[in-house]
Amino acid sequence: MQIPNIQTVINRVAKKYNCSLFSITRKKIMFHGVSNGKKLVLCSPESKLHVKGHGWFDLTTKQVELLIEADIAILAVRLEENKIYFVDFNELRNLLFNAKTLNYSSDEKWRLYIWNNYITIRGNAAKFSVDYVTL
Numbered sequence: 484m485q486i487p488n489i490q491t492v493i494n495r496v497a498k499k500y501n502c503s504l505f506s507i508t509r510k511k512i513m514f515h516g517v518s519n520g521k522k523l524v525l526c527s528p529e530s531k532l533h534v535k536g537h538g539w540f541d542l543t544t545k546q547v548e549l550l551i552e553a554d555i556a557i558l559a560v561r562l563e564e565n566k567i568y569f570v571d572f573n574e575l576r577n578l579l580f581n582a583k584t585l586n587y588s589s590d591e592k593w594r595l596y597i598w599n600n601y602i603t604i605r606g607n608a609a610k611f612s613v614d615y616v617t618l
Contacts, residue, residue, distance in 0.1 A: 484531075484532070484563035484564050485563065485564070485565055486529045486530075486531070486561050486562065486563055486565075487529075487561045487565055487566075487567050487618050489512065489527050489529075489561070491567075491618065492525070492527045492559045492561060492567060493514060493525070493527075495567075496514075496523075496525050496557060496559065497516070500516070500518035500519075500523055500555065501518060501519075502516040502517055502518040502523060503516055504516040504523070504525060507524075507549065510545075510546065510549070512526055512527050512528050512529075513525065513526050513527075513546060513549060514527075515549075515553075518555060521554035521555055522552070522553045522554045522555070523553060523554070523555040523556075523557070524549055524550050524552070524553035524555070524556050524557070525557045525559060526542070526546055526549075526550055526556075526557070526558050526559070526572070527558075527559040527560070527561060528540040528541075528542075528558075528560055528561070529560070529561040529562070530560065530561075530562055530563075530597060531562075531563050532562060532563045532564070536598065536599070537596045537597055537598045538560075538562050538563070538596070538597040539594060539595060539596045539597065540560065540594075540595055540597070541585070541592040541593065541594055541595070542579070542592060542593050542595060543590045543591070543592045544584070544590060544591045544592065545590060547576070547579065547593070550572045550576070551572075551576065553572075556571070556572035556573055556576075557569065557570070557571065557572060558570040558571075558572045558575065560597055560602075562597060562615070564617070565617055565618040566615040566616070566617055566618075567615060567616045567618065568597060568602070568613045568614070568615045568616075569616065570602070570611075570613055574611075575602065575611055578604050578607050578609055578611055579593050579604060579607075581607050581609070582604040582605060582606035582607035585605070593605065597613075598610075600612060600613060600614065601613055
C-alpha cells in the first residue's frame with residue numbers, strides 16, 4: 484500500500500497558504516514558510532497501518548517546540564492507502580501535555596496513534612477527531 488509522497492503534502496500546503504516552504508535543518512519531515520506575515524511550520528510524519536487497525540508515529544520534544552513557536556502549525560500525517568490527515572497542531576497540543584513522554588532514545592517523545600477517524604496519544608485516553616484526505 485502506498486504512502487503519499489512528502490512533496491505532495493508540501494505542494495498542497497504551499498498552495499493553500501500561498502507560500503513557499505523550506506526544509507528545517509536536520510528535520511527531514513519539518514518545513515517552514517511565511518503566509519500573510521505569519522510563521523508557518525509543517526510536520527509531516529508517515530506511518531503504515533498495523534494489524535490492530537491503526538498507525539503510529541512519535542513526535543519529539545524538539546518537533547513540538549518548533550510547532551508551538553509557529554503562528555500556523557500543521558501536522559500532516561501520511562498513511563498507507565494514500566491517506567493524509569491534516570491537523571491544526573494548536574488544537575491537538577493540549578492533549579500532548581496531559582500525556583507522559585517516552586524516553587527510549589536520545590530525545591523525549593510522545594507516541595501518537597492514528598485510527599480511522601481520531602488520534603490518541605499514549606498515556607491519554609482522550610480522542611482527537613480527525614478526517615483524512617485520500618489522494
